[in-house]
Amino acid sequence: GESVGLHLPTLSVQEGDNSIINCAYSNSASDYFIWYKQESGKGPQFIIDIRSNMDKRQGQRVTVLLNKTVKHLSLQIAATQPGDSAVYFCAERGSYIPTFGRGTSLIVHP
């Protein structure tokens, strides 16, 4: 797998707003996708996953949308809270090796 070592894009939102974080993936054979949340100084935490036979999956306050046609994944966070401030990564698993997207830094302003 190969990760892109570029600086992270940033999304700033107000507390209570909905947030949408986007991710483009490269491997059309990938059939399993995961969103992770990484807080400063910590390892990534699993948020939600989706398999390629679905185009939408909902969790608590989070929804993942998958568009296989354009190889695009999004994470929607409802009623964003200051505790949601973190870096969010998407990962695809077309093989045993998860491949991470670039990541987006979410900043929630109170």
Add this chain to the structure above:
Amino acid sequence: GAVVSQHPSRVICKSGTSVKIECRSLDFQATTMFWYRQFPKQSLMLMATSNEGSKATYEQGVEKDKFLINHASLTLSTLTVTSAHPEDSSFYICSASRGQMNTEAFFGQGTRLTVV
């Protein structure tokens, strides 16, 4: 979810010394473990993949003699940074997987290595 414990969480070492980082899966058998390196405000860069009982597979550009990986059991993998230099200072993260496709990998809490 499953628990992966990484130790130490922080380490400071002198240039030229070696540092060992441990990654343990506490409640499941990890057939495969992954080691990542992360620079500030950047994504995770895969360094190597290790399968229990076999040699690790290193990503292009990662020196296998510099970053020694051992995966001797289904619950433990170690990364040893040999002859560390200041440019090796980074955040190192392991993850563990049951090795099946289409299953999530569980991450350790990361190790902040500072070489002085």
